[in-house]
Amino acid sequence: MKTLLDKIWGLHAVCELPNDETLLYIDTHLIHEVTSPQAFSGLRDKNRTVFRPQNTFAVVDHNVPTVNQSLGIQNISDDDSRIQITTLESNRKEFNIPGYSMGDKENGIVHIVAPERGLTLPGMTIVCGDSHTSTHGAFGALGFGIGTTEVEHVLATQTLRIKKPKSLKITLTGEPSTWTSAKDVALHVIATIGASGGVGYVIEYCGDYITALSMEGRMTLCNMAIEAGARSGMVAVDQTTIDYLNKTANANAKYPILKSDPDAVYDKLVVIDIDGLEPRVTWGTSPDQVCGIHDRIPALASDSTKAEELKYKRVLEYMGMYSGEELLSMTIHKVFLGSCTNSRIEDLRLAASILKGKRIKVGLSMMVVPGSGAVARLAEEEGLKDIFVKAGCDWREPGCSMCLAMNEDKLLPEERCASTSNRNFEGRQGRGGRTHLVSPAVAAATAIKGRIAHPMEVL
Ligand SMILES: CC(C)[C@H](C(=O)O)[C@@H](O)C(=O)O
Numbered sequence: 446m447k448t449l450l451d452k453i454w455g456l457h458a459v460c461e462l463p464n465d466e467t468l469l470y471i472d473t474h475l476i477h478e479v480t481s482p483q484a485f486s487g488l489r490d491k492n493r494t495v496f497r498p499q500n501t502f503a504v505v506d507h508n509v510p511t512v513n514q515s516l517g518i519q520n521i522s523d524d525d526s527r528i529q530i531t532t533l534e535s536n537r538k539e540f541n542i543p544g545y546s547m548g549d550k551e552n553g554i555v556h557i558v559a560p561e562r563g564l565t566l567p568g569m570t571i572v573c574g575d576s577h578t579s580t581h582g583a584f585g586a587l588g589f590g591i592g593t594t595e596v597e598h599v600l601a602t603q604t605l606r607i608k609k610p611k612s613l614k615i616t617l618t619g620e621p622s623t624w625t626s627a628k629d630v631a632l633h634v635i636a637t638i639g640a641s642g643g644v645g646y647v648i649e650y651c652g653d654y655i656t657a658l659s660m661e662g663r664m665t666l667c668n669m670a671i672e673a674g675a676r677s678g679m680v681a682v683d684q685t686t687i688d689y690l691n692k693t694a695n696a697n698a699k700y701p702i703l704k705s706d707p708d709a710v711y712d713k714l715v716v717i718d719i720d721g722l723e724p725r726v727t728w729g730t731s732p733d734q735v736c737g738i739h740d741r742i743p744a745l746a747s748d749s750t751k752a753e754e755l756k757y758k759r760v761l762e763y764m765g766m767y768s769g770e771e772l773l774s775m776t777i778h779k780v781f782l783g784s785c786t787n788s789r790i791e792d793l794r795l796a797a798s799i800l801k802g803k804r805i806k807v808g809l810s811m812m813v814v815p816g817s818g819a820v821a822r823l824a825e826e827e828g829l830k831d832i833f834v835k836a837g838c839d840w841r842e843p844g845c846s847m848c849l850a851m852n853e854d855k856l857l858p859e860e861r862c863a864s865t866s867n868r869n870f871e872g873r874q875g876r877g878g879r880t881h882l883v884s885p886a887v888a889a890a891t892a893i894k895g896r897i898a899h900p901m902e903v904l
């Protein structure tokens with residue numbers, strides 16, 4: 446009667462520690478340039494080394510420019526970005542850590558690259574100094590984000606001191622509408638349980654919708670478990686997982702069909718009906734401020750407190766909207782197709798299928814940032830890049846880009862963006878920028894119309 450979480454935990458618990466903590470063995474440690482510098486400095490200060498460099502893998506993604514990466518790191522004008530990238534390069538050399546440098550043809554966003562390279566496998570524990578490490582749970586693995594001090598601990602020992610999270614089973618019932626994707630379901634889950642509804646839990650997604658969902662869709666869903674406050678998201682291993690791994694990791698390997706026992710006991714159970722669910726769009730500055738695409742900006746609840754009223758007014762003011770305004774009437778200046786939520790090949794295929802033979806609205810700009818070199822190559826081979834370019838989109842090189850605006854890709858104050866990324870808080874995509882989180886299909890339709898649009902409006 447064990448859950449998937451119990452099983453993976455049991456296989457990795459080295460010993461129990463005081464204060465309810467477990468010393469957990471870590472199979473794969475992913476690192477990037479933002480949260481690793483202090484961890485390496487810590488190692489050096491204590492005269493320690495990296496215990497298992499071969500189980501560590503580095504990419505540079507947050508700060509990299511999305512144009513002219515081949516010109517090299519010295520070409521990056523922002524000092525912080527250049528220093529972070531250079532520091533990771535030198536730490537990798539010093540500690541013998543495998544990975545990709547800027548401009549490497551396989552480099553990309555850490556959560557896209559690792560699954561693609563077979564570094565994410567069923568039953569593994571995977572950590573990274575990055576909250577969206579939850580993405581890897583799509584493979585029946587336990588992936589979660591850690592802080593910089595913990596990065597140092599994992600580098601030094603390949604283990605982590607951690608309290609076991611509680612388990613939350615979310616069963617999705619019914620069939621959503623045709624143009625509703627995993628992104629929309631992720632937003633609906635967050636809206637239903639709230640942005641802190643998952644705090645203290647690892648979510649396991651179950652139900653027929655999940656069984657039928659592609660690996661890319663499962664990654665999108667697990668990626669955004671964090672936006673519901675959860676430590677991670679996971680999906681049981683099934684034939685879809687195995688088929689994907691046979692293509693990407695190793696065609697001859699035997700992978701364990703790891704799943705929860707039928708009578709497994711969870712700490713909490715939630716059932717969410719997604720029957721007929723329409724595409725979702727966020728209207729506010731929290732990922733749980735979500736509406737159906739045909740809805741209007743919701744009014745303030747009549748039983749709201751003064752504090753809630755002030756917060757609501759602040760959100761509308763920042764977003765430049767009014768209560769009752771129609772989402773479909775919202776003029777959009779920029780569209781961002783990218784991020785570890787939605788920059789896999791399936792996302793690009795979907796957006797390209799809508800943009801094929803069409804032009805994006807005059808005055809609007811759309812940036813397409815593939816999640817990795819492999820995604821970019823495949824998109825070029827399949828003719829997707831051509832479709833985007835012909836439609837007037839800006840085809841870029843891989844990286845986090847306008848998901849968090851640590852490079853040149855930013856919104857200007859009051860610019861409104863339909864973005865396939867995962868966070869919409871104030872300033873996330875540039876100071877004063879306004880973010881609406883959407884699916885790749887809605888992003889493409891929106892680019893054509895110049896306002897939030899349902900794919901059916903352009904097909
Ligand atoms: C920079 C990093 C620590 C951060 C995270 O952990 O999520 C980033 O990836 C993000 O999406 O905000």
Ligand code: SF4
Nearest residue numbers: 577784785845848849
């Ligand atoms: S794409 Fe966005 S969410 Fe993902 S790791 Fe990069 S910054 Fe974080």
